[in-house]
Amino acid sequence: MLIELESVTKIYNQGRPNEVRALDAIDLRIGAETMVCLRGASGSGKSTLLSIIGCIFPPTSGRAAIAGRKLSRLPDRFLTLHRRRTIGFIFQRFNLLPELTVLDNITLPLLPLGVGPADRRARARELMERFGIIHRENFRAAQVSGGELQRVAIARALINDPPIILADEPTAHLDSRLSHVFMDLMAELRAAGKTIVITSHDPLVTEHPAIERIIDIRDGRIHAA
Amino acid sequence: MQILARQINVLDYALSSLWRRRMKNLSVLLVFTAVIFLVASFQMTTGALTRTAERVLENAPQITLQRMSAGRQVDIPPEYAARLSSIYGISRIVPRVWGYYFDEVTGANLTVMGLATDRMPMGDQLHLALASGSFPGPGSRGSVVLGRAVNDMVQARGSHLLSLFRNDLSMASFEISGVFADATDILTRDLVVMNIDDARDLFRIRGDRATDLCVYVTNPNEINTIARKIADLLPDTRVVTRPQILKTYRVVFGWRSGFGSICLLTALTAFIILAWDKASGLSQEEKREIAILKVLGWQTADILAVRFWESLLVSGISFLVGVTLAFIHVAFFDAALFRPIMVGWSVIFPPFHLVPEMTAQVVLLIFCLSVLPYLAATVIPAWHTASVPADSALSGA
Numbered sequence: 001m002l003i004e005l006e007s008v009t010k011i012y013n014q015g016r017p018n019e020v021r022a023l024d025a026i027d028l029r030i031g032a033e034t035m036v037c038l039r040g041a042s043g044s045g046k047s048t049l050l051s052i053i054g055c056i057f058p059p060t061s062g063r064a065a066i067a068g069r070k071l072s073r074l075p076d077r078f079l080t081l082h083r084r085r086t087i088g089f090i091f092q093r094f095n096l097l098p099e100l101t102v103l104d105n106i107t108l109p110l111l112p113l114g115v116g117p118a119d120r121r122a123r124a125r126e127l128m129e130r131f132g133i134i135h136r137e138n139f140r141a142a143q144v145s146g147g148e149l150q151r152v153a154i155a156r157a158l159i160n161d162p163p164i165i166l167a168d169e170p171t172a173h174l175d176s177r178l179s180h181v182f183m184d185l186m187a188e189l190r191a192a193g194k195t196i197v198i199t200s201h202d203p204l205v206t207e208h209p210a211i212e213r214i215i216d217i218r219d220g221r222i223h224a225a
Numbered sequence: 226m227q228i229l230a231r232q233i234n235v236l237d238y239a240l241s242s243l244w245r246r247r248m249k250n251l252s253v254l255l256v257f258t259a260v261i262f263l264v265a266s267f268q269m270t271t272g273a274l275t276r277t278a279e280r281v282l283e284n285a286p287q288i289t290l291q292r293m294s295a296g297r298q299v300d301i302p303p304e305y306a307a308r309l310s311s312i313y314g315i316s317r318i319v320p321r322v323w324g325y326y327f328d329e330v331t332g333a334n335l336t337v338m339g340l341a342t343d344r345m346p347m348g349d350q351l352h353l354a355l356a357s358g359s360f361p362g363p364g365s366r367g368s369v370v371l372g373r374a375v376n377d378m379v380q381a382r383g384s385h386l387l388s389l390f391r392n393d394l395s396m397a398s399f400e401i402s403g404v405f406a407d408a409t410d411i412l413t414r415d416l417v418v419m420n421i422d423d424a425r426d427l428f429r430i431r432g433d434r435a436t437d438l439c440v441y442v443t444n445p446n447e448i449n450t451i452a453r454k455i456a457d458l459l460p461d462t463r464v465v466t467r468p469q470i471l472k473t474y475r476v477v478f479g480w481r482s483g484f485g486s487i488c489l490l491t492a493l494t495a496f497i498i499l500a501w502d503k504a505s506g507l508s509q510e511e512k513r514e515i516a517i518l519k520v521l522g523w524q525t526a527d528i529l530a531v532r533f534w535e536s537l538l539v540s541g542i543s544f545l546v547g548v549t550l551a552f553i554h555v556a557f558f559d560a561a562l563f564r565p566i567m568v569g570w571s572v573i574f575p576p577f578h579l580v581p582e583m584t585a586q587v588v589l590l591i592f593c594l595s596v597l598p599y600l601a602a603t604v605i606p607a608w609h610t611a612s613v614p615a616d617s618a619l620s621g622a
Contacts, residue, residue, distance in 0.1 A: 056520065077524060084522030095517050099245040109521045111238055114230035156521070 001065075002164065002195050003030035003053055008062035010048050010220075022048040024220040025062070030197065032163065035190040035210050038199040040217035046199040047168060049217065053197060054166045055083040067163060084113065088157030090167040094149050096156075098142035102133060105141050106155045113160075127155040131185070147178050154185055165189060167198040171205055179204040186210060235527055239534035250535075253500070254543055260496055261547025261595050262554070263562075264489045268591060269551055270560040272582035278474040280408060282467055286319070286439030287448050290455060291463045298463075300434040305459060309440065312454050316443045319344045320435030322424035326389055326417070331378055337389075337417045339424020346441050358403025361420050368402040369423075372416040376404045387417065392429045399423070408580050493595060501602040515611060525611045532607040533600070540599040544592060555581040 010023040022045045030036055040046040052059055055066055058079065064071040067086045074082060096105045106127065107120040115123075128134040131151040136144050141152065150170075157165055167186070171179035179202065187210035190196050198205055206214055216223040243250050290309075292301045306318045322339030343363030361368045369387055371379065379387050379401065388398045405413040425432060442451050452464045515528055554560060559579045 054520070080519070080522060080524050083520075089520050091517075091520075095513070097514060097517065100241070104241065108518065111234040112231060112523050112527045114227040114234060116230055117237075160522075 001029045002032040002067055003028065003197070004063075004065045005029070005049075005052070005059075006063040008052060008059040008064050010045075010052065010057075011060045014060060022220050023052070023059070026220075026222055028215065028222065030195065030213075032195050033190065033193055034212050035186065035196040036198070036213045036215060037206050037211045038197065038215050038217060039201050039206055040199075041201060044217045045220040046217050048220075050166055050168055050197065050199050053164075054087050054089060055079045084109065084160060086162050086164055088160065088162040088165045090153050090157045090165065090170050092169040092172050094153035094170075096141040096149060096152060099140060101138050101140055102128070102136045102144060102148075102152050103138065105152055106159055108156065109160050123159055124155065127158055131155055146174065147181065150174065150178060150182055151185070154182075154189075158189070163193075163195060165194050165196045167196070167200075169199055169202075171200060171202045176204060183208040183210060231527075232530070235530045236534050239531045239538065242531060243535055243538060250539060254539055256496060257540065257543035257595070257599065258547045258550070260489065260493050261543055261591065262550045264493060264594060265548045265551035265587075265591050266554050266560060266563060267489060268587050269555045269581045269583065270563050270579065272584065272587055273555055273560070273579040275475055276582045277408065277410070277580060278412075279471060282412075282471055282474075285467050285470065286321075287442050287445065287467050288440035288452050288455065289321075289465045290438040290440060290459070291436065291465070292459075293461055293463050298436065300430055300436060301438055301462075303433045305462070306438055308458060309438070309455065312451060312458065314442050314444060314447050314451050315440055317344070317346055317441040319439040319441070320421065321437045321439050322421055322428065322430060323436045324424070324428050326427075328378075333374075333378065334415065335375060335417050336415050337419065337424060337427065339419055339421035339427075341421045345439070355403045356406040358401070360418070361402055364420070366420050366423055367399055368419070369399040370403040370405065370418040371401055372405050372413040373407060373410060374414040375417055376401065389417075389427060391427055397423070397427055410579075490594065493598075497598045497602045500599060501606055525608075528611040529604065529607055532611070533604050536600050536603040537596075540596040544596050547595075548588065548591060552581055552583060555579055 005026050005028040008023055008026040008028075009021070012020040012022055026049065028049075038046040038049060051057055052064055052071065053066060055069075055071060055074075056079070057076075058064065058071040058074065062072075066082070069082050069086075071079065071082075097108075100108075103121065103124050106124040107115075110120045110123070125134060125137070128137060131154060133144075133148050133151050133155070136148055136152075141149065144152065157167075165186075170182055174182065183205060186196055186198070187208070190210055198211075200206060205211065290301070290305070291298050292305065293299070301320070303320075306320065309315060309318055319341055321341070322337075324337050326335045326337050327333075328335055342360055355370065356373075358370065360370055371387065375387070379385075386398045386400060388396050390396055399419060405416065419427075421435070422432070424430070425434070430436070440451070440455065442448055448466050448468060452466050455462065456464045518528060519525075554562065556579070
């Protein structure tokens with residue numbers, strides 16, 4: 001299994017009056033080369049679950065192993081190192097830095113790895129050609145269209161060639177045409193061997209034929225898997 | 226190699242970040258440069274004034290004796306010198322005439338000094354203080370060495386002679402045999418140096434008398450002891466030592482520099498507090514950027530490194546430009562902004578040229594007072610702000 005969670009609980013502000021139990025005894029196993037959707041309303045705990053799968057923080061209790069690494073035993077520094085190699089993120093609204101060029105946005109994850117400028121450019125150009133945005137290479141992110149932004153975000157998630165792609169509500173601010181385009185691109189990546197986890201409650205995502213499994217989350221618990 | 230490549234990438238990102246916020250950074254750079262320029266100018270002006278005074282006073286007598294009567298200075302008869310010879314440790318006593326001459330044409334007050342150079346220790350080295358020409362030889366009459374302002378005044382009249390009126394309005398003319406170097410401007414700019422007999426003749430002082438006695442001692446460590454003995458032996462005299470004169474200059478310049486520096490350091494402190502305040506509170510845009518970078522695999526140390534490089538570049542450029550401008554201000558504009566504060570109109574009226582002292586000590590002091598606090602004020606709070614949780618980039622946060 002690429003993603004294995006066992007009795008995973010996440011409590012924010014533990015022991016304080018504002019304590020919140022975001023995840024409660026989650027058991028989840030996701031194999032390699034699958035495409036999964038985490039479905040749930042706002043505040044259901046799906047983003048917290050995505051953060052644990054994405055090695056952003058470890059669970060409060062329980063066992064989480066991502067790509068063979070047990071998260072609970074990793075200090076923050078090593079979580080980051082593991083995240084660099086293993087996870088590619090696609091955010092809601094894509095979270096690009098608007099003042100940076102398309103090329104610079106795509107290569108951001110490579111900077112802390114010490115990859116030189118020529119290698120960075122070569123890797124980014126390959127992805128830009130693949131997604132048809134090579135002509136926007138030196139445009140600032142603020143200057144490109146929504147559809148192009150989407151592809152820039154996907155290219156950035158793939159620049160490290162990670163085995164897992166996590167997408168957090170990726171279609172929340174897209175029209176139906178761009179949502180379809182996005183899901184088709186995800187299906188291509190899945191076919192190319194990536195494991196994809198998408199959080200969404202958008203029917204365009206949940207009903208997409210490439211989705212192999214839907215996991216419903218309510219009040220921090222999994223209700224159907 | 227990977228660590229180096231990573232640091233180069235981080236530096237590259239810091240440069241692009243500076244460029245993205247160029248208006249904000251440019252305003253910080255300008256204010257910081259201005260403050261460093263002012264602090265450095267003060268430090269360099271003080272150094273230049275003190276060093277100039279030290280250089281000029283190298284040839285001054287170790288002890289100067291003036292006779293006082295009714296609180297005013299009067300001529301010293303030759304027997305005073307004879308009485309001093311009884312004090313052990315005095316190597317030489319040289320008479321000197323020192324007076325002031327008011328030039329009605331220009332309205333300038335000239336300082337006239339009559340020397341017996343043949344009797345002065347190191348009298349043969351006085352030419353080292355000159356930019357051109359030489360001192361009048363022993364016993365040579367009718368020639369003078371001029372400070373630069375006096376020489377300019379004579380040249381402006383199209384003359385090669387300095388003509389002065391005696392008390393009885395008869396005229397005495399002197400050939401110009403040399404001009405003092407600009408490094409000695411602080412004391413020589415309005416100075417006319419001539420043979421002591423010429424000075425006696427000009428001021429109508431009796432042939433065996435002087436206005437001052439210059440006392441030289443065998444052991445410089447004994448200057449104060451011997452000065453005390455002189456004061457005891459000749460109670461109607463005023464005894465001034467070279468270290469006292471130097472100390473007076475240092476105190477005057479030091480006090481003024483200290484006062485100015487305190488004002489400027491207050492401004493620098495205010496600026497650094499502002500920088501601290503700015504660094505500790507991030508805008509939403511900056512928080513979002515940090516969160517995105519962290520999710521993308523940047524560590525807190527990488528974000529701190531970006532902030533460090535940004536601050537180092539801003540403060541380093543400000544430091545280099547500020548110090549360079551300060552040097553130009555002191556060297557080429559004679560510290561025009563601070564001159565009235567540092568020199569004081571009542572202390573040394575004539576203008577003089579400053580030769581800036583750019584010692585490693587001064588540069589290091591300014592560096593420690595400006596760049597290091599700025600780095601601390603921007604990087605230390607960044608430690609807190611760089612710990613923005615990475616998950617805040619998720620779900621549209």
